[in-house]
Amino acid sequence: MTATAKAITAIVVLVIIIGGYFLFFRHKNGSAMNMTPSQMSDMSSTTSSTSASMLPSGSATSNAAIEEDTSAIDTQMNGFNSDNADINAGMNDQAVQQSSL
């Protein structure tokens, strides 16, 4: 291989490595280098994305989305009564009656 070919090959490999690094880094950290302002504000609104995932509508803030989330909360809260019944049943367990023996 000629010296020129070697140099070209080296440059190509270098470009691939550097380009791959940037692509990896950008994907991992959501780099703001190439983002528009609206995209950046979207990022700030999803800082609580982990907690928003608890809700069925995700991070949506419309009235309909909030109503949907509230309904999901109500469904969970409807389980309070059965939870209390389980606790009381366990604490009030009675001996087996044996009057027939």
Add this chain to the structure above:
Amino acid sequence: MKQTTTAIIAFSLIALPAFASAAGLTTGVSAKVSALGIHASTTANVRLSARIANAKQRADQEIARRTSRMNALIARLNAAAHISSSDKATLVANMNSQISALASLQTQIGNDDSTSTLHADIQSITKSYRIFMLVVPQAAITAAADRVNDVSAMMTALGAKLDTRLASSSNASASAALTDMQAKVSSATSLSASAVAEIANLKPDNGDTTIEASNTAALKDARSKVQAAQQDLVAARKDISAILQTLRVSASATTSAAIKEQ
């Protein structure tokens, strides 16, 4: 002489049959009494067998009821999202141990053929297996606290959304409701954590009345904390309703204004 002989013969003709008859009657009565005795004995055995069968059936029902409750709690705990892996593993292991013990007892009861051993085995469903009376409330309180944490997390996320929506408005009452909601959620979270911590290390009393009393007091207090946490969340839910009403009114006003402009 002749009259005496006649009298003797007449007496014999009357007395002997009477005597024979009486003897036969006695024999008949003895036979009947003996038959009655056998009948009574058989009847008593039948009744006793029926009582034993009923007692075993009742014991099976009680064991099945307890086993079913523990299996349901195991499923709840396995699905819980806010319980540590170690706490979850401990509670589930304790209940599985109890389920196995009750299954063994059920087999033992099935093989009992005397009332004394059967009586003792049925009593042990509750007495000797008192661990059930600790493990089940422990698991139930922990599961209830986990649900409180689920709801608290959902309300916290919703609170962030409501905060965003209210940021563009100047509704003081809605803002106050949001602040109150967040405080109630925080209180609920603290109470549920306290309840779980209070019962996490309780051990079976093994018949020690002092430990039994201590365990009972801790379980009751933890139950009160969970119920107080639930009430906090109910109050927080009312705050959410008040805020939603504000948002709906605001949306309606915005729509009306937009129609008028057109």
